[in-house]
Amino acid sequence: MTDNPETDAWLADTLGHRPRDSALFERALTHPSMDEPHYQRLEFLGDRVLGLIISTWLYERHEGDAEGKLNSRLALLVSRTTCADIAREIGVAPHIRFGKQARDDGSADSDNVLGDVMEALIGALYRDAGFDAARSFVYKVWESRVEEVDRAPQHPKSALQEWAAANRAKPPVYSIVDRSGPPHNPRFTIRVEIPNRDSAQAEGSSKQEAEKAAALALLEKLA
Template identity: 65%
Template sequence: MPADLAPYERALTHGSQAAANYERLEFLGDRVLGLVMAEWLWELFPKEAEGQLSKRLNALVTGAVCADVARTLGVRAHLRLGKQARDDGAYESDNILGDVMEALIGAWYREAGLDAARTFVRRAWASRVHSTDKAPQHPKSALQEWAAAAGRRPPEYSIVDRSGPHHAPRFTVQVRIGTFADATATGTNKQEAETAAAKALLAKVTP
């Protein structure tokens, strides 16, 4: 049991519930997660170059992955949300769950230190880190590389729609390769929507 529950309560508190919310702890936890994951990957894959390690890191610390970890740990049941956020289904928001997961890491780091934070992250992310031997290629990078190899124009991304409440937005993004091909996808933030659109377009242009 933590000596002081207040930081953890704050880490679970959304801005719709109180001004003392998870944002500052999320800022800290994001950096702790990045450091711990970078160190871990550096140890696990001693023969990989920086570029491959970066691909692994970027794939493992996305908001969607952090949200998935939060769901696995049962964080949703403890979220502190305002009424409107609850009514809008914020319990299922990848944005909120991902931020809260990082805030909890930040709170644990502040109380117990880096070694304890490292132990927690390695347990929580273990199955994800060991799920593949090959470094994942981010869809946006893969699409850009395909376009260059095929002699096509670089992919261009544009937001075509934004909907939903402030705490649970939905972005619709279109990606185009000149007039050759395009695809559209939706996500809970601009980056997620761009990634999904790139993945959809890759599926169209590659066998």
């Protein structure tokens, strides 16, 4: 158990699992501003576990979807914003241990911090109880988000923006590579780049159509 009985009770109730290795969960809830082992390594692991769970869920739920559409859904569901929103819903913030300056600076309501801790908790649960326990937890707290994405699949440009934010990359940059054809039937070639990551280009009969196709192409490369 941790040093805080309220946190112990919250973990057991929220995760559906009473921690065996309390040090894992203490670490998952410890901000780097503390001079102690903190959540970053568990966040690295939890990010991959979450990605596998959601990817498999979408693959099984949407048998007819092409890879690009699956990528769009995945990018939204594992984004930093989504992870942070879920962390708020389940009441993570009061249980995070901060150094005084970080707490005074408002880190307890930071999307980056809350998203990281959410992933770290998934990593800790995976290490402590196995993949099935981690999957059961993710299915429980992500279910409404998955249903929401089903009702309104995200536009590829928005999904790419979410991917960049979730992976701490710079926002996508779009540029016109070529414009050809007569005025009544133009063709646009658009290039999109996430600086220092990757790029893709695509054609369309309008600038908007070409940007959408380029964003989809880049999402497929980044998957």
